[in-house]
Amino acid sequence: DAGVTQTPRHEVAEKGQTIILKCEPVSGHNDLFWYRQTKIQGLELLSYFRSKSLMEDGGAFKDRFKAEMLNSSFSTLKIQPTEPKDSAVYLCASSLTTNTGQLYFGEGSKLTVL
Amino acid sequence: GQQVQQSPTSLVLQEGENAELQCNFSTSLNSMQWFYQRPGGSLISVFYNPSGTKQSGRLTSTTVIKERRSSLHISSSQITDSGTYLCAMEPSSGQKLVFGQGTILKVYL
Numbered sequence: 107d108a109g110v111t112q113t114p115r116h117e118v119a120e121k122g123q124t125i126i127l128k129c130e131p132v133s134g135h136n137d138l139f140w141y142r143q144t145k146i147q148g149l150e151l152l153s154y155f156r157s158k159s160l161m162e163d164g165g166a167f168k169d170r171f172k173a174e175m176l177n178s179s180f181s182t183l184k185i186q187p188t189e190p191k192d193s194a195v196y197l198c199a200s201s202l203t204t205n206t207g208q209l210y211f212g213e214g215s216k217l218t219v220l
Numbered sequence: 221g222q223q224v225q226q227s228p229t230s231l232v233l234q235e236g237e238n239a240e241l242q243c244n245f246s247t248s249l250n251s252m253q254w255f256y257q258r259p260g261g262s263l264i265s266v267f268y269n270p271s272g273t274k275q276s277g278r279l280t281s282t283t284v285i286k287e288r289r290s291s292l293h294i295s296s297s298q299i300t301d302s303g304t305y306l307c308a309m310e311p312s313s314g315q316k317l318v319f320g321q322g323t324i325l326k327v328y329l
Contacts, residue, residue: 124280139316149306149319197262208268209253209308209317213261 108133110212112198118218122185127215130179131200139209140164140173140183141197149197155181188219223247224309226320233327241323243307252290252309253317254281259303266305267292272300295326 111130119125131138140152153173154162164171170189175181185192195214225244233239243252251270257261267274267281269290274281278297283290294301304322311318 148321149308149315154316199263208265209255209263210265211255211263 109191110200112196112212112215115213116216116218119188120219120220121190122187123219124184125188125217127183127185127196127198127217128211129181129183129198129212131181131198132210133179134138135200135201135202135210136178137201138175138181139199139201141199143195143197143214152183152192152196185217188217190219193217193219223311223318224320225306226307226323228323229321230324231326232282233297233304233325235297235299235327235329237297239292239297239301239325241292241294241305241307241325243290243292243309243320245288245290245309247288248312249285249288249309250312252307254290254292255308256305257304257306257322261303263306265292294325297325299329301325302327 113128117125126135142150142152151167152164152171155175160177172184177209195216197211197214199209199211201209223246226293227242253268256266257263269281269283270284271285278295280293304324306319306322308317308319
């Protein structure tokens with residue numbers, strides 16, 4: 107079984123650009139999460155989908171971050187416009203259900219904003 | 221305050237020594253998980269441990285829900301155990317997983 111697949115693995119953007127990160131969850135999983143990981147803040151939840159419905163949009167990240175899940179096997183995270191402080195590793199994770207399941211993470215997309 | 225407190229923040233061991241990592245939670249929880257992350261790598265679930273003790277090879281996780289704590293014991297540590305260990309809890313309030321800041325483990329020869 108394929109795990110969580112994220113693309114691209116690395117992205118370099120100029121300040122002000124729009125970038126789109128992609129994620130394919132584990133087949134059959136109902137819950138999908140987007141996290142941002144930095145050394146200072148650790149793991150921060152950006153968005154959470156259950157059965158394709160957006161359940162949580164990460165509060166402070168609403169402004170320039172938009173996650174979408176058009177079908178059960180594909181999600182995108184758009185950052186527009188990018189700022190240098192957005193440089194981080196963006197991790198996508200999925201689980202069968204939130205209350206009973208393990209969380210499976212992708213390899214992450216490392217974003218550098220110049 | 222932080223809902224998940226991990227200790228120690230970092231740990232240096234000689235190969236063969238044992239390690240004990242702790243997680244304490246400030247709120248009641250339904251379940252918790254331990255993750256391992258190699259430098260530059262992604263998170264791998266090590267234990268999904270709602271309660272009790274679970275063992276996998278040299279790793280043992282013990283979670284006591286009522287006392288809001290969990291521990292991860294690594295016996296006979298190896299160089300390949302080096303990395304960051306994170307715990308995460310699912311609060312009873314229904315929030316999503318809350319992660320600790322992690323314990324950075326370095327094992328040397």
